[in-house]
Amino acid sequence: MASLVGSRVERKEDKRFLTGKGRYTSDINLANQTYAIFVRSPHARAQIKKLDISKAQKSSGVVSILTGSEIAEDKIGGLIAGWAIRSEDGTEMKCPANPPLAKDIVNFVGDPVAVVIAESLEEAKAAAEKVSVDYKVLKAVTSTADAMNGDTIHEGIDKNLCFDWLLGDRQKVKEAFEKADKVISIDIINNRLIPNAMEPRACLADYNSASEEITLYTTSQNPHLSRLIMSAFGNVSPEHKLRVVAPDVGGGFGSKINVYNEDIVCSWAAKKINRAIKWVAERSESFLTDIHGRDHVTHAELAVSNDGKFLGFKNETIANLGAYARVFGTVTPTYLFGPCATGVYEIPAAYSNVKAVFTNTAPVDAYRGAGRPEATYTIERLVEKASMELGIDKTELRVKNFPTSFPFKQTLVHTVDSGDYVAGMEKAKQMADYSGFEARRKDSASKGKLRGIGVSSYFEACGIAPSAAVMSLGCGVGLWESAEVRFNPTGQVTVYTGSHSHGQSHQTTFAQIAADELGVPIENIDIVHGDTDKGTFGMGTYGSRSLTVGGIAIVNACKKIVEKGKRVTAKMLEASPEDVEFKDGEFIVAKSNKKKTIGEIAFACYLPGVRDEMKSPLPEGEEPGLKETAFFDPSNFSFPAGTHIAEVEIDPETGEVKLEKYTACDDFGRIINPMIVEGQVHGGLAQGIGQALYENAEYDETGQLMTGSYMDYTMPRADNFPEFNIGYTCTHATTNPLGVKGCGEAGAIAAPPTVMNAVIDALGGQEITMPATAEKVWKACKNLKKSNSKAA
Amino acid sequence: MKDFNYHSAKDSKEASKLSSSNSAFLAGGMTTIPSMKLGLASYKDLIDIKNIKKLSGIKVSGKSVTIGATTKHVEVANSKEVKKAIPSLANLAEGIGDPQVRNRGTIGGSVANNDPSADYPSACIALNATIHTSDRKIEASKFFKGMFETALKKGELIEAIEFQIPEKSSYQKHPNPASRYAVVGVYVAKHKKDVNVAVTGAKPCVYNDKDLSKALSNSFSSTSIQNMELDSSDMNSDIHASAEYRASLVVTQAKKAVDAC
Numbered sequence A: 001m002a003s004l005v006g007s008r009v010e011r012k013e014d015k016r017f018l019t020g021k022g023r024y025t026s027d028i029n030l031a032n033q034t035y036a037i038f039v040r041s042p043h044a045r046a047q048i049k050k051l052d053i054s055k056a057q058k059s060s061g062v063v064s065i066l067t068g069s070e071i072a073e074d075k076i077g078g079l080i081a082g083w084a085i086r087s088e089d090g091t092e093m094k095c096p097a098n099p100p101l102a103k104d105i106v107n108f109v110g111d112p113v114a115v116v117i118a119e120s121l122e123e124a125k126a127a128a129e130k131v132s133v134d135y136k137v138l139k140a141v142t143s144t145a146d147a148m149n150g151d152t153i154h155e156g157i158d159k160n161l162c163f164d165w166l167l168g169d170r171q172k173v174k175e176a177f178e179k180a181d182k183v184i185s186i187d188i189i190n191n192r193l194i195p196n197a198m199e200p201r202a203c204l205a206d207y208n209s210a211s212e213e214i215t216l217y218t219t220s221q222n223p224h225l226s227r228l229i230m231s232a233f234g235n236v237s238p239e240h241k242l243r244v245v246a247p248d249v250g251g252g253f254g255s256k257i258n259v260y261n262e263d264i265v266c267s268w269a270a271k272k273i274n275r276a277i278k279w280v281a282e283r284s285e286s287f288l289t290d291i292h293g294r295d296h297v298t299h300a301e302l303a304v305s306n307d308g309k310f311l312g313f314k315n316e317t318i319a320n321l322g323a324y325a326r327v328f329g330t331v332t333p334t335y336l337f338g339p340c341a342t343g344v345y346e347i348p349a350a351y352s353n354v355k356a357v358f359t360n361t362a363p364v365d366a367y368r369g370a371g372r373p374e375a376t377y378t379i380e381r382l383v384e385k386a387s388m389e390l391g392i393d394k395t396e397l398r399v400k401n402f403p404t405s406f407p408f409k410q411t412l413v414h415t416v417d418s419g420d421y422v423a424g425m426e427k428a429k430q431m432a433d434y435s436g437f438e439a440r441r442k443d444s445a446s447k448g449k450l451r452g453i454g455v456s457s458y459f460e461a462c463g464i465a466p467s468a469a470v471m472s473l474g475c476g477v478g479l480w481e482s483a484e485v486r487f488n489p490t491g492q493v494t495v496y497t498g499s500h501s502h503g504q505s506h507q508t509t510f511a512q513i514a515a516d517e518l519g520v521p522i523e524n525i526d527i528v529h530g531d532t533d534k535g536t537f538g539m540g541t542y543g544s545r546s547l548t549v550g551g552i553a554i555v556n557a558c559k560k561i562v563e564k565g566k567r568v569t570a571k572m573l574e575a576s577p578e579d580v581e582f583k584d585g586e587f588i589v590a591k592s593n594k595k596k597t598i599g600e601i602a603f604a605c606y607l608p609g610v611r612d613e614m615k616s617p618l619p620e621g622e623e624p625g626l627k628e629t630a631f632f633d634p635s636n637f638s639f640p641a642g643t644h645i646a647e648v649e650i651d652p653e654t655g656e657v658k659l660e661k662y663t664a665c666d667d668f669g670r671i672i673n674p675m676i677v678e679g680q681v682h683g684g685l686a687q688g689i690g691q692a693l694y695e696n697a698e699y700d701e702t703g704q705l706m707t708g709s710y711m712d713y714t715m716p717r718a719d720n721f722p723e724f725n726i727g728y729t730c731t732h733a734t735t736n737p738l739g740v741k742g743c744g745e746a747g748a749i750a751a752p753p754t755v756m757n758a759v760i761d762a763l764g765g766q767e768i769t770m771p772a773t774a775e776k777v778w779k780a781c782k783n784l785k786k787s788n789s790k791a792a
Numbered sequence B: 001m002k003d004f005n006y007h008s009a010k011d012s013k014e015a016s017k018l019s020s021s022n023s024a025f026l027a028g029g030m031t032t033i034p035s036m037k038l039g040l041a042s043y044k045d046l047i048d049i050k051n052i053k054k055l056s057g058i059k060v061s062g063k064s065v066t067i068g069a070t071t072k073h074v075e076v077a078n079s080k081e082v083k084k085a086i087p088s089l090a091n092l093a094e095g096i097g098d099p100q101v102r103n104r105g106t107i108g109g110s111v112a113n114n115d116p117s118a119d120y121p122s123a124c125i126a127l128n129a130t131i132h133t134s135d136r137k138i139e140a141s142k143f144f145k146g147m148f149e150t151a152l153k154k155g156e157l158i159e160a161i162e163f164q165i166p167e168k169s170s171y172q173k174h175p176n177p178a179s180r181y182a183v184v185g186v187y188v189a190k191h192k193k194d195v196n197v198a199v200t201g202a203k204p205c206v207y208n209d210k211d212l213s214k215a216l217s218n219s220f221s222s223t224s225i226q227n228m229e230l231d232s233s234d235m236n237s238d239i240h241a242s243a244e245y246r247a248s249l250v251v252t253q254a255k256k257a258v259d260a261c
């Protein structure tokens, strides 16, 4: 049987999705359900002086209107930060309470203050308009850079500072800088982004008064985690009386990791009114209330020697948390960011200092790449600037500072198990025809256009796991993953995974892995996920962890199945288990022609007897059935890496930037399905290029979101991109049996610096901030013209 | 969206009669429906004019192209006659919004709405259009009054728009990357006697740029306007483009249009 791992197996989920047979949360309707509309604050910061629901209650069709007072009375808990971060001075981080419905004070536009539940959506909307809220508007704090100087948003949190965190050694860095020939410094803004999953958030909460069970259908990347948080912190229901189902989910990118206000409120309210409640976000609610991403202001410096050796690195970052700290809010700008600060380079001394601040904006949390794009952007912009200032070719300078052997022990945290950064650089240069660039630049110049080339080399720490490691850093849970592999008596297999697919194609990739491990045709393997009533506890999907953690749990469960199969075969064929080999779905007794197929073994395990004889195929003490569970907790993160190269052409008259060429050469270890990996790379690149050239979430000084619709928030579209040139190098991860590394975030991590380096190269080194909009580039072109004419 | 009454008019007369101070005509609905959904507008009555046969269709004579009010953008974009007579007009239609919008949105709706960054109003100005309404004929230069404001009276229905066929013309749009409406769009049309340079997106209302028109009437080449700097003091400024940038774009797009003629 040919191995399926490594082949372009067509996606098993596509028929369902492409023929409209997907089943998303908003496709689900329950008899007698009601509809919820949330009344939201129109102000970024205000006191609620009076909330009057009397008129709304009389509106037609209203079933119930609930506010922050009832939430408080019922002692329903608020939303939480999942990681506790300690400041440099040893103090614990300071986080405000975040009640699911605000009672006294609202902290961002969109903060919910009441829920209106009615017989129909129209009636709920009409009634919501009649809820009258008397606000005393307070001065909002919206700027990341100035947040520490603004009014105190949350009582007791001085300077709006959640924590002031340090990773690394200030003294060593100081010494390294003193010895340096040159210090390259840079000021960076990592622009705020809105994740924009294709499917807006939604939930449907149902209550069974007899069993006292709540069932919550919701758009979550991690239903088990949601249930845990809602039980342990939300006090919504004991864990065994709460079932969370995340059916088909149309994209997450991190925005659906969090338990949101609406999940808690609808679950709690369904029990209160003893009816099902449905809520589906409108797109404008997504813009306002989904978590946002990035939003850093950074000053960074690189100490170098004249011959281009990196000696020291430091960064001072202010990270905007938004109004409240959410599940991954505090870890994103710290442990997902700081350890990657030195990039793919050997830099003997480094530190990363992050001040996380609260502002009156939507909460900021993990968005595709989470922390690693910000880190990579900083170091890769800095290295590019160093190459200009030192006059050393940008690829040469990078190679000069790459590690030459693996494992590569970095200065800050990580020990990277495997990689070959030089090979990646060489291949990327070849793919991009790096040496032919000057000719292309001249060609563009002859048409009056400015052409630039940008490079970035990245690594990232993903497959977020080692429980002991993450918990030592303040994570509130372990980050292992589980799998259960069940045979039916007739030989088909159901694999239950704690990972969650919301675009990642687990139905296919995981089935390929199980098919190879078990020698069962892929058609006979089903992947089940997304329901806390099915399978074991799982930690969900984010941080490119599904394959490297969840996939390995499947492998391990399959291996346990095979071990049992060997024991059963040995009994049935009167051999010793050590003599039984397993290959391509057959258990073969060594040096004989005796064998059993895995289907026969499954059948025997479930029907362990023979007519007219007292005989069992099972060894003594062996339980019937064929089902195994595995929990996998890897020994380390996985470390994909690569080099990307972009070429842009700028029209100096309009400032329009055209991305002419984009080359990505990545090392993802062993690739299970190249087609799916290409899809992941394409998607990541689209979002990364989006950040560099188009996307920007902008608040005005009163805290109103200026980019709250697709009229103003620029989502990149297919016609903004060239044909992506994608290639790979491969070093196997040594920390998991498949040798795989994560691939989901790479594009979003590598693309922003690659594209911006190209734009800035075209602009003769002039710094501009992301996104490089036509107007910003046009202004830079005007400066360029002025300085050129001065020089002439 | 609030409840409303839906009417389907048989002819222009009925449509006008049904209209009131709290009604809107429903053509493509691409502007009306979203603004009702967002709560920006609400009407008691929507009067559907799509079933009025007379309002749809394209007629070309030696001198002009006449397009019925409910003709969809896609029909103009694909029309062989329009492509032949005024290729830039078909081009303009092809560049409006996305396929969904082009498959429903109409020329009459676009012109009646007079969005400051819509494309068609610039064509009307550049191509010396005549707006045929249920009551009268209005010259384009007198039709567009201000931001979302036109010379139309209550209940007055646009029936068709008649464009003068120029010697040469080109429309150059610098789209807003998010909405793809025009940040600035410049429609240059060279007629026998003079040149029109109609600009959309730059100011609260479409206008004919006198300085550019004059320069190009004297010498129809992009070098004649190359170094022109326009006054940006009354130009739009928003998160997408400053007035200064728009002023520069007007000249750049005009040059591109002349070069493309």
Ligand SMILES: Cc1cc2nc3c(=O)[nH]c(=O)nc-3n(C[C@H](O)[C@H](O)[C@H](O)COP(=O)(O)OP(=O)(O)OC[C@H]3O[C@@H](n4cnc5c(N)ncnc54)[C@H](O)[C@@H]3O)c2cc1C
Residues within 6 Å of the ligand: B023, B024, B025, B026, B027, B028, B029, B030, B031, B032, B033, B034, B049, B069, B070, B095, B096, B097, B098, B101, B104, B105, B106, B107, B108, B109, B110, B112, B113, B115, B117, B118, B119, B120, B152, B156, B157, B158, B159, B179, B180, B181, B182
């Ligand atoms: C996503 C999107 C992108 C778009 N992009 C662009 C773009 O790039 N460029 C551009 O120019 N436009 C764009 N539009 C607008 C589009 O062209 C609309 O179709 C147009 O503005 C309105 O035409 P309609 O037929 O849909 O009018 P409707 O929405 O039906 O009506 C709009 C208004 O016009 C009035 N009206 C309609 N027909 C007549 C008539 N015959 N006589 C008198 N009054 C009438 C109605 O009473 C109403 O007030 C976009 C729209 C959307 C939704």
